[in-house]
Amino acid sequence: MSLFILQNQDYLIEDKLIDKLKNAFTIICDEEKLSECSINLKILNDGQMKDLNNKFRNKDSSTNVLSFTNEDISKEMTGNIGDIAINYEYVQRESKEYNKSFDSHMIHMLIHGIYHILGFDHENAETADIMENKEIILLEKLNINNPYK
Secondary structure (H helix, E strand, O other): OEEEEEOEOOEOOOHHHHHHHHHHHHHHHHHOOOOOOEEEEEEEOHHHHHHHHHHHHOOOOOOOEEEEEOOOOOHHHHOEEEEEEEEHHHHHHHHHHOOOOHHHHHHHHHHHHHHHHOOOOOOOHHHHHHHHHHHHHHHHHOOOOOOOO
16 A cells, blocks of 8 residues: 655645655555555646636636546556646645644545545535445544544
């Protein structure tokens, strides 16, 4: 199991947070019984995320996290299940707005993104409840408060 993190030079995250993200990835893999898998995580800024959101979702705005499931034939050989983009600036703003720690919110965005890759969504109340409950349980294991309260 591997989490590969690529960073934007202008928005580098601390080694301590990198360790926490990798730990969260390990725990979610254990929880969801995933073995020999990897995910690529890219830390972006607002402009880069806006471009991605526009290109892949036709939304001319930035967002906090985007997930891309690997549907390529290489998935079986490489074990790479997808890519996640997290917007450093957006998460920083949300952390202040909702009075959350930056690290905890980044970890939540990673977990949220992974659950999207695993096929969960929040398109309606029923599927949102399922996804949010999975996130809450995992975050509790990491001593992070329920972000949906």
